[in-house]
Amino acid sequence: MKNKPLIDQLEKTHTLDLTQWEALLSQWDDEDRAYAAGVARRLSQQRFGTTIYVRGVVEFSNYCRNDCLYCGIRHSNANAIRYRMTKDQILSCCQDGYQLGFRTFVLQSGEDPWFTTDRMADIVSSIKKRFPDCAVTLSIGEMATQAYQTLFDAGADRYLLRHETADQAHYQKLHPSWQSWNNRMRCLRDLKAIGYQTGCGFMVGSPYQSPHCLAEDMVFITAFHPHMIGIGPFIPHKDTPFAKEPAGSLELTLYLLSLCRIACPDVLLPATTALGTIHPEGREMGVLAGANVIMPNLTPHDVRKNYQLYDHMRSVDIGTNLMQSDLEKRMEAIGYHLSISRGDYHQEGGQAC
Ligand code: 5AD
Numbered sequence: 001m002k003n004k005p006l007i008d009q010l011e012k013t014h015t016l017d018l019t020q021w022e023a024l025l026s027q028w029d030d031e032d033r034a035y036a037a038g039v040a041r042r043l044s045q046q047r048f049g050t051t052i053y054v055r056g057v058v059e060f061s062n063y064c065r066n067d068c069l070y071c072g073i074r075h076s077n078a079n080a081i082r083y084r085m086t087k088d089q090i091l092s093c094c095q096d097g098y099q100l101g102f103r104t105f106v107l108q109s110g111e112d113p114w115f116t117t118d119r120m121a122d123i124v125s126s127i128k129k130r131f132p133d134c135a136v137t138l139s140i141g142e143m144a145t146q147a148y149q150t151l152f153d154a155g156a157d158r159y160l161l162r163h164e165t166a167d168q169a170h171y172q173k174l175h176p177s178w179q180s181w182n183n184r185m186r187c188l189r190d191l192k193a194i195g196y197q198t199g200c201g202f203m204v205g206s207p208y209q210s211p212h213c214l215a216e217d218m219v220f221i222t223a224f225h226p227h228m229i230g231i232g233p234f235i236p237h238k239d240t241p242f243a244k245e246p247a248g249s250l251e252l253t254l255y256l257l258s259l260c261r262i263a264c265p266d267v268l269l270p271a272t273t274a275l276g277t278i279h280p281e282g283r284e285m286g287v288l289a290g291a292n293v294i295m296p297n298l299t300p301h302d303v304r305k306n307y308q309l310y311d312h313m314r315s316v317d318i319g320t321n322l323m324q325s326d327l328e329k330r331m332e333a334i335g336y337h338l339s340i341s342r343g344d345y346h347q348e349g350g351q352a353c
Pocket residue numbers: 070071072161162164201202203232233234235236237274309310
């Protein structure tokens with residue numbers, strides 16, 4: 001174990017320089033990872049106890065105008081069977097979710113031009129009207145500043161937009177030339193300035209990613225101060241240009257989750273679907289590495305099977321009641337429990353991420 005001094009420094013100062021991050025991320029072993037997980041778990045438990053927040057995800061459209069080289073619902077994937085849910089279907093998913101015990105709904109889709117700002121604003125305000133005690137999170141991609149403002153005014157509370165990579169040259173290797181890293185960063189700045197609880201994030205082990213790229217991700221994150229960070233391993237999708245690329249590593253993902261928790265102790269940090277897909281107990285491992293959020297899927301099964309960002313996407317299902325679900329049992333088995341609260345971001349004390 002070489003990295004204890006840097007991990008301890010990160011805990012104290014919540015920041016490292018690029019070279020230090022690169023050192024932390026280019027050479028590490030299982031002992032470093034276990035040490036980081038121990039610190040991360042302690043910090044997480046100081047803030048959240050053994051509570052895990054849940055968010056119900058509604059994947060309401062898989063149409064996408066973008067062409068991200070890694071993603072199964074990219075525009076050029078002619079094999080993807082496209083679907084789009086109606087407003088009523090979306091509301092009825094939320095209704096089911098509410099009954100199950102969810103108090104946050106995450107509306108996620110490809111960048112589908114059919115859902116104009118006005119249509120989305122109508123959907124958001126209808127959900128907020130019907131479920132005033134719930135938070136609405138949007139995860140619908142890049143939009144104009146004014147569109148983000150309109151959706152915020154309609155009642156949206158949070159927004160997830162992974163930055164994907166903080167290295168502009170790396171970004172261009174993962175996306176066609178007309179998708180712009182600058183615009184993505186502009187979106188993230190806008191979202192935060194408007195007042196959304198804002199989430200960024202990246203894939204671990206995406207093609208061409210180096211420890212230097214990951215170091216840049218961590219420098220970006222500690223400067224941006226997101227409220228949420230979504231991290232999962234890259235997993236190839238058979239109908240994309242990256243079909244033959246290897247998946248990201250479970251261990252590196254867990255290590256990065258711990259480092260994110262240590263850098264940003266108050267952050268809402270999900271054990272993601274991709275983590276649960278590369279290992280059947282990936283979500284438990286994520287929680288034990290410092291994650292405090294799990295995002296079960298509320299999408300109806302007949303369309304969910306077509307929302308395949310990567311091969312064999314394994315989402316969590318809740319039967320009829322959150323508190324009696326398999327997921328709750330799985331959390332209890334590792335000493336945690338699910339919470340039925342909105343689970344908003346709170347900053348503890350002064351100097352946090
Ligand atoms: N493997 C892992 N994660 C992926 N995403 C998209 N495609 C893949 C893939 N092949 C992630 C991206 C995106 C989020 C919705 O899903 O980071 O932002």
